[in-house]
Amino acid sequence: MASPTILHVDMDAFFASVEQLDDPTLRGRCVAVGGGQRGVVAAASYEARKFGVRSAMPIFQARQRCPHLIVVPPRRQRYAELSQRIMQILGHFSPLVEPISIDEAFVDVGGCERLHGTARETGLAIKTQIREQTGLSCSVGIAPNKFLAKIASDLNKPDGLTLITAEQMMRFIDDLPIQKVPGVGPRAQQRLAAMGISALGQVRGFSEAQLVRRLGAFGRRLMELARGHDDSPVVVESEAKSMSSEITLDQDTRDRSLLATHLLAQAEAVARDLRRHQLRARTITLKLRSADFQRHTRGQTLPQPVDSADAIYATALGLLNAFDLNQPIRLIGVGAGNLQSRQVPLQQELFATEENQHRRQWEKVDRALDAIDERYGRHCVMRGTLAEPGKTKK
DNA sequence: TCTGGGGTCCTAGGACCC
DNA sequence: TCTGGGGTCCTAGGACCC
Numbered sequence: 001m002a003s004p005t006i007l008h009v010d011m012d013a014f015f016a017s018v019e020q021l022d023d024p025t026l027r028g029r030c031v032a033v034g035g036g037q038r039g040v041v042a043a044a045s046y047e048a049r050k051f052g053v054r055s056a057m058p059i060f061q062a063r064q065r066c067p068h069l070i071v072v073p074p075r076r077q078r079y080a081e082l083s084q085r086i087m088q089i090l091g092h093f094s095p096l097v098e099p100i101s102i103d104e105a106f107v108d109v110g111g112c113e114r115l116h117g118t119a120r121e122t123g124l125a126i127k128t129q130i131r132e133q134t135g136l137s138c139s140v141g142i143a144p145n146k147f148l149a150k151i152a153s154d155l156n157k158p159d160g161l162t163l164i165t166a167e168q169m170m171r172f173i174d175d176l177p178i179q180k181v182p183g184v185g186p187r188a189q190q191r192l193a194a195m196g197i198s199a200l201g202q203v204r205g206f207s208e209a210q211l212v213r214r215l216g217a218f219g220r221r222l223m224e225l226a227r228g229h230d231d232s233p234v235v236v237e238s239e240a241k242s243m244s245s246e247i248t249l250d251q252d253t254r255d256r257s258l259l260a261t262h263l264l265a266q267a268e269a270v271a272r273d274l275r276r277h278q279l280r281a282r283t284i285t286l287k288l289r290s291a292d293f294q295r296h297t298r299g300q301t302l303p304q305p306v307d308s309a310d311a312i313y314a315t316a317l318g319l320l321n322a323f324d325l326n327q328p329i330r331l332i333g334v335g336a337g338n339l340q341s342r343q344v345p346l347q348q349e350l351f352a353t354e355e356n357q358h359r360r361q362w363e364k365v366d367r368a369l370d371a372i373d374e375r376y377g378r379h380c381v382m383r384g385t386l387a388e389p390g391k392t393k394k
Numbered sequence: 395t396c397t398g399g400g401g402t403c404c405t406a407g408g409a410c411c412c
Numbered sequence: 413t414c415t416g417g418g419g420t421c422c423t424a425g426g427a428c429c430c
């Protein structure tokens with residue numbers, strides 16, 4: 001039977017813990033990271049959780065539950081910095097590290113026993129090093145596969161270490177509440193409940209065909225997990241598949257020129273992101289959320305991939321212009337998908353059309369802005385239309 | 395004072411091609 | 413004059429995760 005060599009390392013209340021780390025006056029207090037006029041909680045300190053504050057909860061609701069809650073705006077740059085440090089530490093224990101979000105990673109320590117000891121010993125050493133080098137705590141789950149390692153890390157939070165052996169595995173699966181299975185959200189849980197399934201073990205009482213009929217491809221995956229099968233490997237490299245920028249407006253609006261101004265800023269952000277990663281995108285997506293909270297997307301796939309703010313903005317604006325604003329808009333965003341490496345040469349660059357000349361000029365502007373950003377920091381220089389948000393020249 | 399921002403994967407229908 | 417069928421790409425939406 002497979003020995004437990006997969007570790008799942010999960011930082012405890014990451015954003016909130018970082019804020020408490022950097023600002024000692026926040027320690028021991030109820031802290032929520034999040035904000036904006038219509039924001040939600042991105043992370044809550046354990047003190048705040050005692051009052052029922054949870055992530056994804058609207059801030060106003062969190063304040064109702066916890067009147068002395070201190071709400072701190074997120075500092076993504078800082079979290080990313082610490083995340084990098086943590087991933088580096090993990091890299092010292094195994095070459096097989098798979099970051100799955102800013103504060104979580106899988107580590108496969110199979111074959112590393114001689115260097116770092118058993119998986120449990122490695123887990124303890126990781127916790128110690130992360131604490132010593134960053135001042136932050138994490139929880140570690142160890143199991144024979146990724147699925148169970150992830151579940152395990154959640155069992156003794158915060159600052160825990162949980163090991164599920166191959167012998168304990170099936171007993172554990174049998175009793176595992178179905179909503180704890182990654183991928184089972186409210187909808188799937190509802191459908192499974194309708195089948196009388198509340199624990200993962202009960203899934204085995206059905207045929208795969210029955211599960212697939214009700215849950216699609218996920219039904220097959222669920223059956224595999226219920227049987228204790230999960231051979232998904234720890235994958236080191238994974239390329240981004242999309243990049244996006246979006247914002248929830250302080251107030252709903254139907255003002256197209258205001259929306260266009262946001263689109264321009266977002267196109268610049270996405271374009272910069274693409275260029276930083278040496279990528280170009282062929283598909284541009286406009287994302288809107290209307291006042292009734294319905295989500296709408298409109299996409300366009302271009303004949304050639306792009307990485308300029310100009311091209312992304314033009315495409316997104318075209319999509320916005322074609323969209324009926326029946327309802328006021330509460331969120332607007334731009335996404336770039338269908339990504340490909342910049343190394344692939346563009347066919348149209350072979351031709352000196354007027355359009356290409358125009359495009360090349362804008363590319364020069366982008367490169368210049370990139371260089372200035374690099375040297376003097378972001379937002380040092382910006383387009384006139386963005387200097388005064390809400391106003392667009394006609 | 396309802397419900398962020400950044401992602402991934404799946405589904406399903408239509409266009410289009412052979 | 414009855415409408416095959418498979419593959420791929422594109423688009424829109426939905427579920428889910430942190």
